[in-house]
Amino acid sequence: MTDAGEALAAAARVLAAAGVESARADAELLLAHELGESRGRVQALALTGGDVDRDALARFARLVERRADREPLQHLTGRAAFRTVELAVGPGVFVPRPETEVVAQLAIDAARGMEAPVVVDLATGSGAIALAVAAEVPAAAVTGVERNAAALAWAQRNAADLALPNARIAQGDLADALPELDGGVDVVVSNPPYIPDGMIPRDPEVRLHDPADALFGGPDGLDPMRAVVATAVRLLRAGGLLVVEHGEHQGEAVRALLDPAVWGAPATHPDLTGRDRATTARRR
Ligand SMILES: C[S@@+](CC[C@H](N)C(=O)[O-])C[C@H]1O[C@@H](n2cnc3c(N)ncnc32)[C@H](O)[C@@H]1O
Known part of the structure; x- marks a missing residue:
């Protein structure tokens, strides 16, 4: 298990370094997608020091890598509002x-x-x-x-x-x-x-x-x-x-x-x- 807040902060740093403008938002949306939760729930998880299991975290890291390669967020989640x-x-x-x-x-x-x-x-x-x-x-x-x-x-x-x-x-x-x-x-x-x-x-x-x-x-x-x-x-x-x-x-x-x-x-x-x-x- 790893702290959701730490995982999000690390992902946001990776995305910002890759030139993604909305780095923190994208990290939250990708983790929400991976966990099948809302973005609000993920933000709450980060604030309260909640944990994410290792497998989900590994899949999240892979999504973050692809986003850092500038694949569109919506292609990774498969959805566009x-x-x-x-x-x-x-x-x-x-x-x-x-x-x-x-x-x-x-x-x-x-x-x-x-x-x-x-x-x-x-x-x-x-x-x-x-x-x-x-x-x-x-x-x-x-x-x-x-x-x-x-x-x-x-x-x-x-x-x-x-x-x-x-x-x-x-x-x-x-x-x-x-x-x-x-x-x-x-x-x-x-x-x-x-x-x-x-x-x-x-x-x-x-x-x-x-x-x-x-x-x-x-x-x-x-x-x-x-x-x-x-x-x-x-x-x-x-x-x-x-x-x-x-x-x-x-x-x-x-x-x-x-x-x-x-x-x-x-x-x-x-x-x-x-x-x-x-x-x-x-x-x-
Ligand atoms: C800028 S996208 C807009 C798509 C959508 N209206 C939107 O706003 O998200 C332009 C679309 O026009 C389609 N398209 C291009 N030339 C066309 C044509 N001659 N007849 C019909 N569709 C065409 C493209 O395949 C593409 O899906």
């Missing part, structure tokens, strides 16, 4: 990010004001936005669209696990998705790939573990966005809302993709850290 839903994630799918929770909020706020809204999430990845909208707006009928086979399998698994009656996942290219819904959609939301091809993501978790298909969007990063806008023109009814996530310096370029003859009220919104990360517009 996104708003009100918890998703299974792992190799082959983009790990949902906190800033996307704000993008989903914009879609949820719009859908909540409608009677039986039809919502489409283009490029759904793990299903994060689609499934959160479906969970938080039970009156909505939500479809998530994903092209990549590996990501699609994660989204389908999450949809099956959550068993929301108002959510479905469809395989397809966002460029020609869901023609049966043309002109009948109330909200189109999307977090497409938007990193310019030549840019190398700084964090190893992103560079080495997020699928390239989820990251890169052509020479200026906006090729998928152009397809999202064109598909939204086709899918949305008059007055329907488009909500897209983009890079912090892309707000102006994204608004420039929105032809004023087709789109009204274009607006770019900051995320929780004040960076411009989402743009909305209404189909005329």
